[in-house]
Amino acid sequence: MQELVGKYPEDSPSPCLLPVLKYLLRIRTSITGRINRNLKEIAKLADISVLLSMCCVRHSWASTAKGKNIPISVISEGMGHDFETITQIYQASLDNVAVGKGNYQILKDLLGF
CATH class of the missing domain: 1.20.5 (Single alpha-helices involved in coiled-coils or other helix-helix interfaces)
Structure with missing residues (x-):
């Protein structure tokens, strides 16, 4: 070397x-x-x-994999992350987005807009 x-x-x-x-x-x-x-x-x-975009495709793949209960280690490797903690942080942010979208749908139905 x-x-x-x-x-x-x-x-x-x-x-x-x-x-x-x-x-x-x-x-x-x-x-x-x-x-x-x-x-x-x-x-x-x-x-x-x-x-x-590539970013959108990668995130969609990871979201779909998580939804199919694919192990975090496999998702992490598929994303090219060096550490599973990176994938876990990323997936936690996806969970927040999903919760936000769910809340929006509920409020939309409740408030009729």
């Missing part, structure tokens, strides 16, 4: 330990952008008003 790190000078203009990481990040960003554009086109063709 030291031999590999030693190939790159400490005063390198790249903020990355290994400059290739910066290149890989650009590729990932480019691919995500292309997927997001395609998802928006799909939504438009399907007359879906929800803004589709």
Whole structure:
């Protein structure tokens, strides 16, 4: 490992330990952008008003997995999280959104608006 790190000078203009990481990040960003554009086109063709994106797709997958009682460890791995606690925090926020939507529906029915 030291031999590999030693190939790159400490005063390198790249903020990355290994400059290739910066290149890989650009590729990932480019691919995500292309997927997001395609998802928006799909939504438009399907007359879906929800803004589709990779983030939306990931969250939908995690929500569906949780609803099917898939273990948190599997959901965490599927999301690419390093720690299950990240997934647990994320899913707790989803629970809050679901509660908010439920409350809205109840109030809507009660108040007739």
